Structure formats: C-alpha cells, structure tokens
Amino acid sequence: QIQLVESGGGSVQAGGSLRLSCAVSGDIHGVFCVGWFRQVPGKEREGLVAIESLGRIRYEPSIKGRFTISKDSAKDIFYLQMNSLKPEDTAMYYCSADRRVSVCRDSDYDGAALEYGYWGQGTQVTVST
16 A cells, blocks of 8 residues: 655745645555646646656646656655746645556546546645735
C-alpha cells in the first residue's frame, strides 16, 4: 500500500502564492507516477500536472507557467508551487500516485484521474479577491 498526505493549503489573496506538499510513504518502490489534481464541488476532478519517477513532467496547459511541481527524493515529498493565484484556483487539491508510468503519459489530464490507484485526502486552497 501507498499512503499520500497533502498539506500546505490555506487562504490567500489573489496574486499570492502557496506551496503544497505531498508526502508519500509505504510501499513506494515502483511508484512511477505522481500527479496533482483539484476539484470544486459539483465538478469533475481536474488534472494539473504529472511527474514520472525519472523526472519527466507534463503540465496541463492552463496552469503551466504559474504552477511548478518538484520533488525531494530524499524525503519522498512532492511539492506543487503555485504562484499568481486566482480566485478560480479555489479548490480541494489532491495528490495521486500509481505504479504505471503510462498513467503519467495520459494525454487526457482529467480522465487520468480514473487511472491513479492511490490518493491523498486533499488540502483546501481558497483564493480571495
């Protein structure tokens, strides 16, 4: 089993920044793909970015340039740095993991949510005007 724990969410004004963390633990050997998603009530989960174990990264075009994923391999923590936040970025943010690298390469960023096998509990981000 793999456990994922997100943290770092909170409330921020538009234009501000937040850094989310995703701590991965458990049987992490062979985890080849980690992703970040967000969801607002009543809407489908939205895929944001995916990172492969060897470092290849794919960003959903609408957030590229504002959001950056990184990882601390020594601590098994994945970060999502979010800059220039907008009110429409308000959502619950989730990290996810899977042992298949193909999940990271799914061109359907949102549909990939159905493929990930492991999820964290989420962390709320609220951006006010």
